[in-house]
Amino acid sequence: MSGEPQDDCLFCKIIAGQIPATVVRETETTFAFRDINPQAPTHVLVIPRAHHVDAAALAAAEPALAADVLREAGEIARAEKLDSYRIVFNTGAGAGQTVFHAHAHVLGGRGLQWPPG
Ligand code: AMP
Numbered sequence: 001m002s003g004e005p006q007d008d009c010l011f012c013k014i015i016a017g018q019i020p021a022t023v024v025r026e027t028e029t030t031f032a033f034r035d036i037n038p039q040a041p042t043h044v045l046v047i048p049r050a051h052h053v054d055a056a057a058l059a060a061a062e063p064a065l066a067a068d069v070l071r072e073a074g075e076i077a078r079a080e081k082l083d084s085y086r087i088v089f090n091t092g093a094g095a096g097q098t099v100f101h102a103h104a105h106v107l108g109g110r111g112l113q114w115p116p117g
């Protein structure tokens with residue numbers, strides 16, 4: 001069911017502490033940790049504790065929680081002293097989504113090309 005922890009979800013396992021992660025920030029509703037394969041000097045993933053398959057599903061089911069994820073992305077950028085950064089939600093396998101638990105990539109600390117590949 002949407003929102004419930006999924007046994008086969010990597011990020012639900014990270015939230016449950018079953019898989020280690022370098023935690024950056026935690027709130028009642030969100031969890032943020034460093035990406036294991038960083039694409040920039042700062043590369044943090046912000047996820048809702050509740051399981052939703054992607055950002056749009058999250059926003060449709062729990063709009064306040066989607067706002068929590070975005071707010072946390074901004075807090076992380078501030079804490080990492082990024083004046084410019086990018087928030088990315090890869091959506092669908094064709095766009096590079098590999099983990100089907102909504103997550104914001106917060107990328108910064110280097111020049112970021114536009115448009116992305
Ligand atoms: P995406 O490809 O947009 O679905 O993003 C998934 C991200 O999760 C990728 O950038 C991976 O490098 C990252 N990732 C996969 N496994 C782990 C892990 N155990 N800890 C931290 N990040 C991970």
Ligand code: ZN
Pocket residue numbers: 005006009010011012013050051052100101
């Ligand atoms: Zn999950």
